[in-house]
Amino acid sequence: MAAEIHPKPLTRKPVLLNKVEGSQDVVNMAVIVPKEDGVISVSEDRTVRVWMKRDSGQYWPSVYHSMPAPCSCMSFNPETRRLSVGLDNGTISEFILAEDYNKMNPTRTYSAGVTALCWDPVQRLLFSGSSDHSIIIWDIGGRKGTALELQGHHDKIQSISYAHHSRQLISCSADGGIVVWNMDVERQETPEWLDSDSCQKCDQPFFWNFKQMWDCKKIGLRQHHCRKCGKAVCGKCSSKRSTIPLLGFEFEVRVCDSCYESITDEQRAPTATFHNSKHNIAHVHFDPTRIWLLTSGTDKVIKLWDMTPVVS
Structure with a gap:
């Protein structure tokens, strides 16, 4: 009798393409540069770095910029190459990256206790969340340089995300609150x-x-x-x-x-809806294609939400 052949099970694993090393402290946020072999990172070591892939196959900094305080978060708009960096000292610093990503020019700085950033490329608005429970809408588009304030949380803003299709802002705070703001209102x-x-x-x-x-x-x-x-x-x-x-x-x-x-x-009619996630939110990610919201918490729990009933 012939021996029975047991085929080996297929094992599918992610393929590690590269490692980008060189930061001296925790990398708080990093993004892939679209259409380029590049990465932008901000770190607790007070640096903003633009890593470009060299002929050797390794990533080396084409930009190494030291900031006055540790970098907590950032927002990058690849169309305008505008980079907004939130610092632990409560400021937002703005830069424009050169077309070849080898130079970074500062534009302006705002004051705010920044804990989260989000960008609306259509209206050219920058949203910043802060530790004082507030959200500031910065008019980067230059209509009048206005800064609008949103107060709807009882704790530090942990993360914010913008739903472009419905012009709604989603913000989450450390007390588990999820607020969906109507940005179609003339504020x-x-x-x-x-x-x-x-x-x-x-x-x-x-x-x-x-x-x-x-x-x-x-x-x-x-x-x-x-x-x-x-x-x-x-x-x-x-x-x-x-x-x-x-x-x-x-x-x-x-x-x-x-x-x-x-x-x-x-x-007095409200312009936002309020929801309790029932866990302490540390970060959120919004998927506009499925209108899903992911919340991760300090309670070691990840929750997926269908936001269709409130984001439409």
């Missing part, structure tokens, strides 16, 4: 806070205004600011709270009494 800039020595509504002095306190024989009051008009007001003249979604405030914030009366129910 407004938050007003600058005004300085004053007395309430700009009732003219009562603030506690550092010794002269007016002495003249009117009154104890100074604590200063607050209306989030809608930016005026410096006392607690009595700003006793109300309201949501102002068009200014980015999805939660109730302090407003002066006159502004509270001017806000209509329509203006």
